[in-house]
Every structure is written in structure tokens, then in C-alpha cells.
Amino acid sequence: MNETISSILNRRSIRRYLPEQIRKEDLEQIVRAGLYAPSARNKQPWHLTVVCGHELLTRLTAEVKSATLRMPDNHYAAMVQKEGYSVAFGAPILVIVSGNSADAPMVRCDCSLVLGNIFLAAHSLGIGSCWVNQLGILSDEPGFRTVLESLNVPARNTVYGCAALGYPRGAHPAAPARRENTVNYVTANQ
Ligand SMILES: Cc1cc2nc3c(=O)[nH]c(=O)nc-3n(C[C@H](O)[C@H](O)[C@H](O)COP(=O)(O)O)c2cc1C
16 A cells, blocks of 8 residues: 555544644644645635644633633533643644635635645654644634634634644554445446
């Protein structure tokens, strides 16, 4: 099996991290891989906000927690109240991927592909990653908007997803079983 396919098959969502910061050169390569994602009509409508270090992420965790608890009826409320909750699972980097649907109707897909590239590039460098969804529902919450502004997330942007990045702690998780009957091949000679 070639290295790229092997990386795709072995990448897993990592939710336990060592506190060490990742190397700057590795972070830059991962971000660059994200920027080389395909995008509808090549609009590249994304913005990446790379939040670095535990000090900022601890503050962001507190803001995410407060904003989540201000939102009515959301399924993240229980999660953010758990002891030890950390928006990036204790990883030292969170990449916030945002965009604006007025600029690009397929922006959610485009941003998802950025995140896919980030996860695979990270894995290929021995760095763990996980999609973090919670910030998406907070994009329009007025108090959290000021937090996004303080991080220089563009004012009109919605957060479509985030990537936690860091060195994995503990054993590499096994791949969840694949659902069956999710593919059919169509050929002329059936
Ligand atoms: C759109 C999307 C949103 C996700 N949101 C979260 C999340 O908020 N928190 C989390 O721990 N994992 C999240 N994940 C990761 C999935 O739970 C994970 O990909 C899935 O369980 C399969 O595991 P694997 O990535 O190790 O193959 C998300 C994945 C996707 C594609």
C-alpha cells in the first residue's frame, strides 16, 4: 500500500494529547496543506485562525463554556460542564476554519476539505488531530462574536469547524468498523 493511502487509513481522531507544543515547521506545513484543498470554483473562501499555546486555549475554553451555557437548548451544554473540559482536548493548537456563504455558496464543503487536508498532513508528521465542532454554533452568539473578533476571525465569517493539533498521548485508537453496504459499483456488463 502506498504511503498516502496508508496515512488515510491510519489517521484517527485523537482526544488525548501531550502538553508539548508542536514544531513551528510542522505547523506551517500542516497549515499549508490545508490551504491546498480543492474549492468550488477555486474560490478558496476560507480563513484559518491558528490559536497557539495553552494560555490562549485555556482562556478560549472558558469563553466557549460561558457562551455555550448562554445558548438555549444545545447539546454541548453537558459536555462543557464536565470537569477538565478543554476546547482542544488539551492539545496546544486549535485551528479555527471560517468562511462566509455570501462569498461562496459551497463554503462549508470547502472548509471541510481544508480540515481533511490538515488532519491527514498532521497524521503524516506524527501529530494527532481532531475535529472540534462546538465553535460553529457560537458564531452568532453576541458575546462569543467579540471573542472571535479578538482572535481576528473575519467579522462576517461563520466558523465551519476547528482542528485540535498536538502530539498524541496514549495508544493510537483502532479504526471504528466500517458500515456495510455503503458502496455499489455499476458496470456495463452486470
Ligand atoms: C463534521 C464532523 C464533526 C465532528 N465533530 C467532532 C467534535 O465536535 N468532537 C469530537 O471529539 N469529534 C468530532 N468529530 C470526529 C468524529 O467523531 C470522528 O471522525 C469519528 O468518530 C470517526 O473516528 P476517526 O476520525 O478516528 O476515524 C467530527 C467529525 C466530523 C467529520
